[in-house]
């Protein structure tokens with residue numbers, strides 16, 4: 001896989017991995033009329049009295065990679081974290097609006113967060129494997145959700161193969177995950193998220209703490225995974241966004257520092273032919 | 289400046305070395321194999337050992353650990369999970385206060401709530417008072433260790449759909465386990481050396497007893513009895529008992545280090 005530049009985005013970026021990805025015309029952006037996996041409507045998040053994001057409305061397409069880009073502090077993480085209710089952990093955080101997954105607003109306080117988090121997994125900026133063996137990391141989620149011990153071996157192997165990590169770790173499954181390289185740890189974290197078979201995987205700058213080769217691996221993996229999962233990736237790396245994503249949302253901040261979405265569309269459009277001046281300034285590097 | 293610090297360090301280590309050397313010198317002569325395996329003999333009868341006190345200390349300290357370990361760990365989890373809320377502060381304050389209560393006061397308290405209703409001294413009462421003494425140590429050390437576990441692990445677990453209690457049980461407590469174990473060891477070492485509260489609770493027993501319902505001998509209490517006696521051979525036995533106590537506490541510490549070290553090596557990390 002070659003490092004694509006901004007202008008051939010989406011073309012050379014898709015690896016010829018033998019995944020079951022439906023063939024998609026290169027560079028054509030999203031396939032025609034993709035189904036919406038999560039319909040976000042008027043999402044607003046406050047931390048105490050501070051409004052971090054305001055009125056975000058965005059349809060996350062199923063089985064595609066949605067990139068969220070924008071300057072630091074514009075609320076990218078906040079949006080993503082509200083989708084699997086990690087915002088519940090922040091005292092004083094208030095989330096309003098809707099995020100409809102299969103007809104249900106998952107932002108309502110009454111919904112079962114365990115179920116939401118099971119259906120919408122998350123990978124964090126810094127690899128955070130448990131200080132347990134590689135095997136136990138992957139098996140953690142399935143064990144929680146009642147997979148029987150005798151079925152675990154198979155689940156772990158299948159998941160690690162799916163995460164293209166199996167060949168690297170199959171001889172040391174019972175060694176500490178912390179002995180892996182940063183990039184491998186992050187792919188293990190992706191595998192750990194995959195193991196509970198979520199529909200959506202949120203990734204908040206998954207490669208920002210990883211070296212270039214490791215980053216490449218993660219990008220290849222993401223391209224593979226979109227056949228099975230809906231992926232939302234936050235990134236500061238324009239080239240990465242253009243390489244891995246089908247659609248891109250650009251966020252920025254108001255004068256009062258509240259984040260909002262400026263533009264949303266096929267990645268190729270956002271990078272080559274943005275409608276908004278702010279987007280153009282940002283993707284061409286003229287921002288800030 | 290550094291020289292001064294070095295001198296201070298030397299002065300800090302000196303008492304420990306001095307105590308160990310002195311107790312070894314004083315205790316070694318009376319320390320035979322029989323001393324470990326025999327029951328005490330009356331004054332003047334040669335031989336005799338402290339097997340009853342070794343067993344009694346194991347029983348009372350073990351009972352204390354059994355009571356204070358789980359409770360203290362749970363309290364520490366609760367306090368850590370609620371660190372920012374008022375209840376967290378209240379727990380911390382209460383724990384600090386509890387650790388400041390003199391052990392003899394704890395002894396009188398246990399006497400009131402266990403010995404008086406039962407109408408007799410017992411190993412049970414001794415275990416209870418040791419639990420009181422261990423509790424704040426366990427809580428504070430466990431809390432410190434849990435605070436060191438990165439919050440990213442908690443997020444990782446919750447993001448997989450784990451409930452909060454499972455996250456604590458399966459991820460956070462295991463990640464802090466080495467530290468927690470060290471804290472338990474500290475508590476055991478502290479409790480194993482308590483003589484004063486035993487006067488009101490376990491009371492002592494010259495015979496072998498393994499019953500929770502009967503008075504029981506303990507090492508520090510045996511040291512006390514022997515040391516204040518007017519008999520030369522009992523005082524020698526006091527030193528020998530002191531040496532046994534020190535060796536046991538040291539051995540426990542080494543064992544704990546070995547266990548935690550092995551775990552740490554297996555996981556490729558030291559969670560400290």
Ligand SMILES: Nc1ncnc2c1ncn2[C@@H]1O[C@H](COP(=O)(O)OP(=O)(O)OP(=O)(O)O)[C@@H](O)[C@H]1O
Pocket residue numbers: 047050052070071072073074075076077078079090257259
């Ligand atoms: N737990 C929190 N408590 C209070 N304010 C917060 C909290 N988390 C984020 N914020 C604020 O909300 C705003 C958006 O933060 P967020 O982390 O979502 O931005 P971001 O776009 O992900 O930034 P970056 O690119 O630096 O990761 C920022 O002003 C930030 O200071």
Ligand SMILES: [Mg+2]
Pocket residue numbers: 076077078204
């Ligand atoms: Mg962020």
